[in-house]
Amino acid sequence: CRFWDLALREHAHVNKKGLYDEALSSFFQNAVLVDMEEGVVNEILQGPLREVFDSTQLLTDVSGSGNNWAVGHMTYGSAYREQIVDKLRKAAEHCDCLQCFFLIHSMGGGTGSGLGTSVLSLLEEEFPDVCRIVTSIYPSAEDDVITSPYNSVLAMRELTEHADCVLPVENQSLVDIVNKIKVMSHSAKPGSVIKRDSTVISGQGGISGSEKPFDAMNNIVANLLLNITSSARFEGSLNMDLNEIAMNLVPFPRLHYLVSSLTPLYTLADVSVPTRRLDQMFSDAFSKDHQLIRADPKHSLYLACALMVRGNVQVSDLRRNIERLRPSLPFVSWNQEGWKTGLCSVPPVGHSHSLLALANNTCVKPTFMELRERFTKLYRKKAHLHHYLHVEGMEQSFFSEAINSLNSLIEEYHQLDATKARLIPDAPRLSIAT
Amino acid sequence: MSVVTVQLGQCGNQVAHELFDVVCSDTQKKPSRAASCERFFHHSTHGELVARAVLIDMEPKVINQSVSRAAKCGRWRYGEDSHFSQKQGSGNNWANGYCVHGPRHRDVMEELVRREVERCDRLAGLLAMMSVAGGTGSGVGAYVTQCLRDVYPTTFILNHLTWPYRTGEVIVQNYNSVLTLAHLYQLSDAILVHENDTVHGICSQLLNIKHISFSDINKVIAHQLGSVLQPALTADSHGVYSRNPLGELVSALACHPEYKLLSMCTIPQMPSSSIAYSTFSWPGLLKHLQMLICSIDWQVRPPAGSGRSTSLTGSSFNTSLANLLILRGKDVYSAETGGFEDPALYTSWLSSKEAFSLWKSPVSFNKYEKSATLVSNSQALLSPLDDMVGKAWNMFASRAYIHQYMKYGISEEDFLDSFTSLEQVISSYRQLC
Numbered sequence: 001c002r003f004w005d006l007a008l009r010e011h012a013h014v015n016k017k018g019l020y021d022e023a024l025s026s027f028f029q030n031a032v033l034v035d036m037e038e039g040v041v042n043e044i045l046q047g048p049l050r051e052v053f054d055s056t057q058l059l060t061d062v063s064g065s066g067n068n069w070a071v072g073h074m075t076y077g078s079a080y081r082e083q084i085v086d087k088l089r090k091a092a093e094h095c096d097c098l099q100c101f102f103l104i105h106s107m108g109g110g111t112g113s114g115l116g117t118s119v120l121s122l123l124e125e126e127f128p129d130v131c132r133i134v135t136s137i138y139p140s141a142e143d144d145v146i147t148s149p150y151n152s153v154l155a156m157r158e159l160t161e162h163a164d165c166v167l168p169v170e171n172q173s174l175v176d177i178v179n180k181i182k183v184m185s186h187s188a189k190p191g192s193v194i195k196r197d198s199t200v201i202s203g204q205g206g207i208s209g210s211e212k213p214f215d216a217m218n219n220i221v222a223n224l225l226l227n228i229t230s231s232a233r234f235e236g237s238l239n240m241d242l243n244e245i246a247m248n249l250v251p252f253p254r255l256h257y258l259v260s261s262l263t264p265l266y267t268l269a270d271v272s273v274p275t276r277r278l279d280q281m282f283s284d285a286f287s288k289d290h291q292l293i294r295a296d297p298k299h300s301l302y303l304a305c306a307l308m309v310r311g312n313v314q315v316s317d318l319r320r321n322i323e324r325l326r327p328s329l330p331f332v333s334w335n336q337e338g339w340k341t342g343l344c345s346v347p348p349v350g351h352s353h354s355l356l357a358l359a360n361n362t363c364v365k366p367t368f369m370e371l372r373e374r375f376t377k378l379y380r381k382k383a384h385l386h387h388y389l390h391v392e393g394m395e396q397s398f399f400s401e402a403i404n405s406l407n408s409l410i411e412e413y414h415q416l417d418a419t420k421a422r423l424i425p426d427a428p429r430l431s432i433a434t
Numbered sequence: 435m436s437v438v439t440v441q442l443g444q445c446g447n448q449v450a451h452e453l454f455d456v457v458c459s460d461t462q463k464k465p466s467r468a469a470s471c472e473r474f475f476h477h478s479t480h481g482e483l484v485a486r487a488v489l490i491d492m493e494p495k496v497i498n499q500s501v502s503r504a505a506k507c508g509r510w511r512y513g514e515d516s517h518f519s520q521k522q523g524s525g526n527n528w529a530n531g532y533c534v535h536g537p538r539h540r541d542v543m544e545e546l547v548r549r550e551v552e553r554c555d556r557l558a559g560l561l562a563m564m565s566v567a568g569g570t571g572s573g574v575g576a577y578v579t580q581c582l583r584d585v586y587p588t589t590f591i592l593n594h595l596t597w598p599y600r601t602g603e604v605i606v607q608n609y610n611s612v613l614t615l616a617h618l619y620q621l622s623d624a625i626l627v628h629e630n631d632t633v634h635g636i637c638s639q640l641l642n643i644k645h646i647s648f649s650d651i652n653k654v655i656a657h658q659l660g661s662v663l664q665p666a667l668t669a670d671s672h673g674v675y676s677r678n679p680l681g682e683l684v685s686a687l688a689c690h691p692e693y694k695l696l697s698m699c700t701i702p703q704m705p706s707s708s709i710a711y712s713t714f715s716w717p718g719l720l721k722h723l724q725m726l727i728c729s730i731d732w733q734v735r736p737p738a739g740s741g742r743s744t745s746l747t748g749s750s751f752n753t754s755l756a757n758l759l760i761l762r763g764k765d766v767y768s769a770e771t772g773g774f775e776d777p778a779l780y781t782s783w784l785s786s787k788e789a790f791s792l793w794k795s796p797v798s799f800n801k802y803e804k805s806a807t808l809v810s811n812s813q814a815l816l817s818p819l820d821d822m823v824g825k826a827w828n829m830f831a832s833r834a835y836i837h838q839y840m841k842y843g844i845s846e847e848d849f850l851d852s853f854t855s856l857e858q859v860i861s862s863y864r865q866l867c
Binding site for chain 2: 235
């Protein structure tokens with residue numbers, strides 16, 4: 001919801017007459033909102049965004065999924081399957097050309113996690129040629145949903161098998177970033193006043209008036225999605241669309257978990273933009289404070305990295321920074337120059353330039369290992385297991401298969417990490433008889 | 435003597451646009467205007483100049499921008515129905531371009547080219563412009579070149595390729611480049627290459643541009659290409675502008691099927707503000723070019739990667755197979771070009787008289803009172819080619835990204851075939867002495 005709000009703001013800013021341009025309108029007709037309880041969706045419908053969505057795009061039920069992956073995946077998954085396929089087909093028909101599916105959900109609950117992954121396999125079945133990019137909100141360790149480790153691990157198996165690309169986001173990182181910005185806004189240092197409207201968490205200028213609790217954090221994720229899709233919506237000298245992201249950042253089918261980071265988080269109020277500020281933006285993209293999961297990519301191994309630059313940045317600035325930062329970033333031996341770059345001319349509202357970095361990096365391994373630990377703590381004692389096993393269609397094997405999938409994923413990342421220190425010689429070339 | 439240009443992908447479309455801009459504004463008030471316009475444009479019913487071009491891309495934004503920009507400039511424009519685009523792009527995947535988009539839209543694309551060709555009184559040849567790093571230019575471009583070869587078997591087909599920055603614009607750029615080059619080598623009559631790294635060097639060191647954009651890069655490429663393709667008097671043209679420019683270029687430079695890679699260098703290149711204060715002399719310009727031609731790193735390149743070239747050939751001397759020198763401007767008939775016929779520059783199995791060709795035009799090019807362009811079939815591209823193949827091979831050895839290509843119908847065999855072809859090309863160039 002924050003995404004649509006901010007996207008409208010972005011386009012309104014560019015298109016001063018408020019006219020829908022072609023790229024914009026094709027974007028908005030094609031959302032399907034699903035929730036198994038009505039509260040959130042109703043709020044959206046009563047809010048100012050009600051014009052953007054029509055009732056054919058919505059699917060709700062009444063009682064929710066009780067934070068139970070099995071209820072979401074099995075019960076609702078099969079009950080609503082036909083309706084969901086129907087709505088998807090309608091939305092797809094609106095499109096001249098369907099480029100990719102964006103799935104946005106959380107992993108810790110029941111609906112997002114369970115029904116969400118059910119929809120994912122459905123997408124693979126009905127639209128096998130269309131790319132599936134998933135933004136998953138991973139629960140933090142202090143999550144208030146006790147069964148969130150179960151839900152997350154069960155969902156992860158589905159993501160590993162059926163998604164083309166996953167962008168994990170951790171609530172804790174979002175909280176940290178929000179706090180960092182709040183500290184900056186409240187500090188009284190002269191020269192460090194933040195420009196109003198320019199923080200990555202600000203929703204001002206959007207259509208919904210007041211800001212609600214999770215708004216700040218959700219704004220960050222919305223900005224992530226805006227930046228990924230910016231090249232598809234606006235012009236630039238080096239376009240980078242969603243298919244290209246999936247192609248360049250996924251060297252092996254299962255290793256498709258990408259760490260994202262957004263910079264700058266805010267723009268200081270002074271107008272001049274010295275080159276140093278630009279370079280700082282690039283450096284920040286690789287610092288652990290800007291990542292949307294709690295990880296430090298600089299100390300793990302990069303398999304691939306994409307940089308999506310928006311605004312008044314030229315190819316020479318991009319090249320200069322890549323050359324500058326490259327020596328400090330460990331890349332896997334067969335992808336030493338593993339950079340994918342994109343330049344979009346239109347910056348986000350309130351900034352003169354911005355950078356989104358997406359990295360396929362082994363630093364996701366600790367996150368997955370932590371998740372595995374939390375899962376094991378519960379599973380060992382069989383805590384709450386009966387809630388799941390009572391659901392029709394659910395069996396204990398789901399749990400064991402899910403944890404096995406997670407184990408082998410962690411192992412694959414581990415193998416790659418092991419190559420980090422080793423010097424791998426170049427593969428001997430084909431020799432031609434002369 | 436008309437050239438039909440096929441613009442493929444974002445890079446191909448952007449560079450070709452600059453090319454039409456350059457040739458149009460170059461001949462505004464010059465005696466060669468008629469010949470130049472005939473070569474690149476036809477006249478609409480309202481007397482406007484319409485480019486002889488077919489624009490192809492798998493997503494619409496670049497073409498739309500290009501067409502509207504040309505229409506706004508008022509000097510020339512693209513034909514209304516000369517473009518073809520889709521919505522979803524090729525995802526930087528050569529296999530997607532070659533196996534899916536190409537065949538799917540073959541008829542439409544061939545029809546567009548046929549229409550342009552039929553508008554020409556006399557077709558000098560086809561020029562396909564594309565990059566090798568992405569998915570459309572490379573994949574669809576290779577497929578389209580194949581179609582053109584099938585439909586026009588006796589027409590000269592030249593491919594202009596933009597090679598990406600070595601330090602990565604696209605992660606799978608080396609795979610896409612290898613597949614493209616291997617396929618084109620069998621189909622194309624000659625392959626003109628510009629490397630982003632080299633052109634970037636020209637922008638920063640010669641043109642003193644501080645913040646280099648792709649627009650600057652594209653303008654330099656267009657300037658160099660324009661200086662080759664504008665009308666000139668050749669040895670065979672008997673006192674008039676050559677009616678067979680592409681054919682003469684091919685026979686001058688690409689006489690052997692194993693050697694088709696052409697690089698080029700144009701001097702002078704300087705910021706516009708300095709031109710008024712500079713004087714040029716033919717001896718000065720030609721001496722400069724002669725010095726450039728000998729060294730293996732004869733292009734103005736940024737420092738990275740030059741260390742390897744010495745070990746590749748055993749020496750740092752750049753041996754040429756053939757060279758074409760094009761002189762444009764004042765007093766061109768007084769230019770003394772004997773130095774380019776020095777046998778030491780060339781491989782031993784061609785006499786230097788056969789290896790060297792000279793074109794002239796008394797009409798100046800662009801803003802330069804005198805300019806000289808050297809198009810060369812030599813070892814200059816050996817190092818970047820070897821680098822490209824080496825990196826692709828390393829990636830292939832770990833099978834990274836291969837599943838993405840196999841999804842669309844390319845097999846490991848196809849990769850191996852492409853690698854083998856290019857190793858053969860590398861070996862041939864390495865042995866030139």
